[in-house]
Amino acid sequence: MSEVSSGYEGKRILVTGGTGSFGHTVVEKLLAQGAEQIRILSRDEAKQDLMRHEIGDPRLRFYVGDIRDYHSVERAVRDVDFVFHAAALKQVPSCEFFPTEAMKTNIIGSENVVRASDNAGVTSVVCLSTDKAVYPVNAMGMSKAMMEKVAQSHGLNNPNAATTVSCVRYGNVMYSRGSVIPLFIRQIKAGKDLTVTNPDMTRFMMSLADSVDLVDFAFHNANQGDLFIRKARACTVGDLAQATVNLFRASSSIHVIGTRHAEKLSEALATREELSRARDMGDYFRIQADKRDLNYSVYFEEGDVVQAEYSDYDSHTVPRMSVSEVEDLLLTLPEVRRELTAAGLSYNKRLVDQ
Numbered sequence: 183m184s185e186v187s188s189g190y191e192g193k194r195i196l197v198t199g200g201t202g203s204f205g206h207t208v209v210e211k212l213l214a215q216g217a218e219q220i221r222i223l224s225r226d227e228a229k230q231d232l233m234r235h236e237i238g239d240p241r242l243r244f245y246v247g248d249i250r251d252y253h254s255v256e257r258a259v260r261d262v263d264f265v266f267h268a269a270a271l272k273q274v275p276s277c278e279f280f281p282t283e284a285m286k287t288n289i290i291g292s293e294n295v296v297r298a299s300d301n302a303g304v305t306s307v308v309c310l311s312t313d314k315a316v317y318p319v320n321a322m323g324m325s326k327a328m329m330e331k332v333a334q335s336h337g338l339n340n341p342n343a344a345t346t347v348s349c350v351r352y353g354n355v356m357y358s359r360g361s362v363i364p365l366f367i368r369q370i371k372a373g374k375d376l377t378v379t380n381p382d383m384t385r386f387m388m389s390l391a392d393s394v395d396l397v398d399f400a401f402h403n404a405n406q407g408d409l410f411i412r413k414a415r416a417c418t419v420g421d422l423a424q425a426t427v428n429l430f431r432a433s434s435s436i437h438v439i440g441t442r443h444a445e446k447l448s449e450a451l452a453t454r455e456e457l458s459r460a461r462d463m464g465d466y467f468r469i470q471a472d473k474r475d476l477n478y479s480v481y482f483e484e485g486d487v488v489q490a491e492y493s494d495y496d497s498h499t500v501p502r503m504s505v506s507e508v509e510d511l512l513l514t515l516p517e518v519r520r521e522l523t524a525a526g527l528s529y530n531k532r533l534v535d536q
């Protein structure tokens with residue numbers, strides 16, 4: 183996050199779904215940057231209690247509730263300045279089995295967050311989305327794509343709205359709960375082979391710090407309906423597995439298990455049509471909403487004269503990290519360093535060499 187003026191001093195911020203890894207990191211940053219109050223709205227009182235004790239700051243307030251229930255959101259958002267909307271059903275397999283549940287939380291719940299924020303006079307709402315919302319093939323991605331549409335429709339329907347609603351799209355957040363890197367490390371520690379779905383599958387890799395910076399960037403730069411992505415590097419899953427084995431100096435082999443249901447060989451952070459109207463902002467792209475109004479003839483009869491892009495921003499086509507570069511990136515993660523230290527492995531020379 184920017185060190186100059188944080189923009190959060192003396193402000194009240196609501197984080198929906200704030201008890202996960204993103205929530206912890208963003209809350210600690212916001213507290214350090216002088217927020218007056220941070221509210222967490224989530225369903226699990228046990229996780230809230232754990233976080234209350236871990237962080238132990240009286241500026242942190244907890245609201246038990248579900249974003250599916252408008253009144254839960256309405257209560258939590260009263261007198262709030264900004265909202266970071268992270269609450270979601272994010273597990274691909276569970277959303278495949280329960281797509282209606284994904285719809286209720288990710289679409290209807292997000293609509294509640296936007297509407298309650300608007301009614302409460304919130305200045306800015308940033309909604310967290312995912313690359314899986316681009317050309318979605320699974321229910322989780324489809325529901326997130328619809329969340330993006332809900333967020334953008336706010337500005338389309340209310341041209342003079344005081345509440346700015348924007349979205350950010352993440353790639354894979356490294357070491358997030360339930361993801362592949364902690365799994366590989368557990369497999370190495372247990373002396374097992376690494377289960378790799380398809381060694382050629384590619385993913386965008388983002389650290390948790392990158393993902394918090396992306397939300398912060400959106401917060402500071404968003405115009406109504408904007409969507410932001412962070413430029414990211416990608417790697418193959420085979421190289422990710424090999425890099426993990428190398429760092430842990432393990433003897434585990436790679437065992438190919440095949441692609442799981444509802445997953446893609448590569449992910450796209452933006453379509454080529456979106457890139458055509460995107461603004462390059464250094465480490466980020468700003469993608470503006472299509473602001474044509476609901477006059478159907480405008481939709482049907484007027485095209486956009488824009489520079490065409492030929493390719494999507496896809497994890498198969500962006501510059502790919504080598505195994506050694508993936509090792510360096512893994513070493514930036516505190517969790518990986520902790521695991522290496524616990525295993526009695528030194529990595530300091532490697533860090534000095536970088």
Ligand SMILES: O=c1ccn([C@@H]2O[C@H](COP(=O)(O)OP(=O)(O)O[C@H]3O[C@H](CO)[C@@H](O)[C@H](O)[C@H]3O)[C@@H](O)[C@H]2O)c(=O)[nH]1
Pocket residue numbers: 272273274312313314352353354355360361362363365377378379380383384385419441442445449
């Ligand atoms: O045993 C395993 C499990 C996974 N993978 C692969 O590792 C990569 C990453 O998998 P995982 O960490 O499970 O993440 P994704 O399935 O890509 O989805 C995550 O990343 C998304 C962003 O793309 C988020 O939206 C989701 O919430 C989050 O679960 C994928 O290519 C998997 O095929 C393996 O090779 N072996």
